[in-house]
Amino acid sequence: MLDHDIVVVGGGPAGMAAAAAAYDAGVKDVVILDREEENGGILRQCIHNGFGLHKLGRELTGPEYAAVYKQKIEERGIKTYNLTMVTDISADRVVTACRRDGIIKIRAKAVILAMGCRERSRGALNIPGTRPAGVYSAGTAQKLVNCEGYMVGKRVVILGSGDIGLIMARRMSLQGAKVEAVCEIMPYSGGLTRNIVQCLEDYNIPLYLSTTVAKIHGERRVEGVTVARVDENRKPIKKTERYIPCDTLLLSCGLIPENELTRTAGIPISPVTGGAIVDEHRQTEIAGIFACGNVLQVHDLVDYVSDEAEIAGAGAAEFVKNGSLAAANLQTLPGNGVRYVLPQRVSSEAKEDISLYLRVTQPFGRVCFTVKSGDEVLSTAVRLKAAPGEMEKLNIKSEKLKTAKEPITVSLEELK
Ligand SMILES: Cc1cc2nc3c(=O)[nH]c(=O)nc-3n(C[C@H](O)[C@H](O)[C@H](O)COP(=O)(O)OP(=O)(O)OC[C@H]3O[C@@H](n4cnc5c(N)ncnc54)[C@H](O)[C@@H]3O)c2cc1C
Numbered sequence: 001m002l003d004h005d006i007v008v009v010g011g012g013p014a015g016m017a018a019a020a021a022a023y024d025a026g027v028k029d030v031v032i033l034d035r036e037e038e039n040g041g042i043l044r045q046c047i048h049n050g051f052g053l054h055k056l057g058r059e060l061t062g063p064e065y066a067a068v069y070k071q072k073i074e075e076r077g078i079k080t081y082n083l084t085m086v087t088d089i090s091a092d093r094v095v096t097a098c099r100r101d102g103i104i105k106i107r108a109k110a111v112i113l114a115m116g117c118r119e120r121s122r123g124a125l126n127i128p129g130t131r132p133a134g135v136y137s138a139g140t141a142q143k144l145v146n147c148e149g150y151m152v153g154k155r156v157v158i159l160g161s162g163d164i165g166l167i168m169a170r171r172m173s174l175q176g177a178k179v180e181a182v183c184e185i186m187p188y189s190g191g192l193t194r195n196i197v198q199c200l201e202d203y204n205i206p207l208y209l210s211t212t213v214a215k216i217h218g219e220r221r222v223e224g225v226t227v228a229r230v231d232e233n234r235k236p237i238k239k240t241e242r243y244i245p246c247d248t249l250l251l252s253c254g255l256i257p258e259n260e261l262t263r264t265a266g267i268p269i270s271p272v273t274g275g276a277i278v279d280e281h282r283q284t285e286i287a288g289i290f291a292c293g294n295v296l297q298v299h300d301l302v303d304y305v306s307d308e309a310e311i312a313g314a315g316a317a318e319f320v321k322n323g324s325l326a327a328a329n330l331q332t333l334p335g336n337g338v339r340y341v342l343p344q345r346v347s348s349e350a351k352e353d354i355s356l357y358l359r360v361t362q363p364f365g366r367v368c369f370t371v372k373s374g375d376e377v378l379s380t381a382v383r384l385k386a387a388p389g390e391m392e393k394l395n396i397k398s399e400k401l402k403t404a405k406e407p408i409t410v411s412l413e414e415l416k
Contacts, residue, residue, distance in 0.1 A: 005029035005320050007095050007108040009086045009261065012041020013302050014293020014309040015114035016069035021313025022112070023076045027320050030078050031106070033097050035085040039073065040066035041116055043302065045143045048167055050194070055303035065302060089113075089265045091286050110288045110316040113262055113276070114309065117255040117294040119164070125253055127159075129216030132223075138164040138252035142171065151175055153248025157225050158182045159213045161189040161196075162389070163300055165252025170199035172250075179203070180244050183211040183227050185234055188363045190254075190389045192300055212236055213249065222247050255298045265289065272340040273297040279328035279345045280354050281315025282308065287324065290316045297342055297357070300391055304357070326350070330373075330404055335411025337361055338369075339388070346408070350398045358394070358410055363387045366415040369394055373404035386412065 005027050008015045011034030019030045032039065043051070046062025053059055056068065073080065081097070084104070088096040095106045119137040136144075136152055142164065144150040156172050158165045161184040169179045182200060187210050189196055200207050208227065214236040215226040224245040228236035257274040267276050267284045275296035276284040282292050292312035293305045319325055328345035341358045356371065364386045371378040371394055378400045386392060394410065 001094075002104060002106045003108075004031045004106055005109045006031075006112065006316050007093075007106050007110075008032045008112045008114055009089065009095065010034060010041065010114035010116060010293070010295070011036070011039035011080055011082070012114060012116050012293060013043055013066060013069060014116070014295070014305050015039070015041070015112070016066075016073050017306040017309035018112045018114055018290075018292055018313035018316070019078050020069065020072040020076060021310040022317040023078060023313075025314045025317035027317040032073070032078060032080040033084045033086050033095070034080060034082055037082055039070055039080055039082070042139070045139070045146050046167075047146045048171070051302050053303065054301065055306050062302075069306070086115075086261060089261045089289070091266050091289075093288055109320045110290065112312050112316050113284075113289065113291040113295050114293045114312075115258040115261065115295045117257045117298055120251070120254045120256060122251060125251065127213055127216055129225075130218055132216070132218035132221050134218065134222030134248045135216065136248070136250055138168045138250045141248075141250050142168055145171060145175060151177070152250075153177060153222075153246075155180060155246040156248045156250060157213070157227070157244055157246045158250045158252060160184065160252035160254070161191050161207060162252045162254065163191045163195050165250065166191045166195040166199040168250055168252065169205050170203055173203045173205065177248075179205045180246055181205075181227065182207045183213060184209050185212045185230055186210070188387065192389055193387070214241055216249060217243075222249055225249055255294065257295045257298065259295060262291070262295070270340070270344065273342060277344045278342065279325070280311070280343050280347060280350055281318070281325055282312035282343065283315055283319070283325055283328075288316075288319055290319075297340075300389060304391060304393070307355075308357075329406070330401065331407040332356060333407045333409045334358065335372075335409040337364065337367070337412040337414075338410050341410050346401065348401045348404055350401050353398050354396050354401065356394045356396065356410060358392050359388055360386045360392070360412065361388065364412065364414055367412045368415055369410060369412050371396055371408060371410050373406075373408050376404070378404060378408065382415070
């Protein structure tokens with residue numbers, strides 16, 4: 001049994017930023033455990049640019065963004081156990097991991113969960129048809145093309161218009177493939193507007209909304225797909241079916257936070273975000289266990305991942321130094337037009353201003369967000385547009401929280 005003050009599970013951008021922030025907040029005995037041979041997480045395969053604009057004020061590729069945080073880890077002498085798969089976390093903060101040389105157990109004063117997320121697979125989507133080669137999740141294709149140097153196909157259909165699907169539509173075109181279509185079951189895209197413009201419009205790739213893949217064809221290899229428009233219950237409409245010949249189908253149909261370890265530790269999970277329920281320090285419902293990054297909520301920008309991880313790192317350090325954190329006595333709730341609000345609990349004694357992160361239920365034009373406690377308005381913010389694919393951030397001044405009553409609600413009103 002080893003002892004460390006803080007154990008970070010996952011060495012992606014969230015884990016690295018959390019570890020560095022915990023160190024900077026005064027707890028020097030921090031270790032990172034990651035199952036891969038090096039830190040960086042998913043960023044290692046994201047060789048396109050667009051990372052770091054908000055956080056670092058410059059546009060980097062994924063590996064470049066990861067390198068900034070790898071350097072922070074190195075400069076601080078934070079030890080990483082790579083090729084180390086965490087298999088269990090107990091509620092009393094004993095972390096069990098599997099390595100080539102055997103099993104290790106680490107007793108921690110605080111644990112930070114930063115395991116990221118995985119992609120929804122064909123099995124989870126239940127797409128009818130045969131089971132030929134040529135059906136990949138977009139992230140797997142991204143890794144094969146960008147890291148391993150394999151081209152996954154020549155004529156491609158992409159199901160799902162989340163950011164990974166959009167980025168892969170551009171990547172496949174740049175590598176010489178023909179992207180026949182991106183089909184999206186919802187009436188709007190789940191991706192960032194900048195990615196729709198830069199990855200589809202700039203390459204003349206058609207985006208078909210309210211459309212799904214109704215059947216996969218081919219015996220050994222994909223030969224084509226049947227696509228169809230969907231009704232208001234998202235069921236394919238038979239008479240709209242059409243066949244698109246292709247040799248590859250890429251699936252970009254949502255990310256699932258990797259919370260198996262979180263569940264075994266008995267940590268309550270939000271059914272909406274798929275991540276743990278947390279307070280403003282990103283402390284879960286079990287004292288001393290924190291969560292950040294995609295394991296907590298699916299992020300569209302890595303910059304926000306780093307912000308969130310720094311909050312979790314500083315919170316874990318405060319917990320180690322003081323043995324507890326102020327009780328988060330105020331619940332936050334989504335109101336009109338808002339799908340979820342995170343953190344789900346905040347403390348009226350918060351020493352610093354708090355940021356609430358949220359997603360809206362559907363695309364809106366110009367909106368005004370209002371954060372309220374009873375009849376008292378805690379903050380408002382106007383946005384020119386709001387979409388489910390773009391996470392919103394609203395600030396509340398700490399002095400406003402002192403007199404706030406439960407629950408704090410966030411709602412939106414559409415403006416003319
Ligand atoms: C396929 C894919 C492509 C993406 N592309 C983009 C993009 O182009 N642009 C963008 O802004 N965002 C992209 N994202 C979103 C991106 O994931 C986040 O911005 C960011 O990488 C999340 O950071 P994270 O540290 O939370 O998770 P990750 O980067 O996923 O890191 C999680 C780390 O935890 C480790 N881990 C997990 N479980 C265990 C365990 N049990 N034991 C040990 N280690 C473990 C993993 O090995 C990994 O290193 C993409 C996401 C995915 C899944």
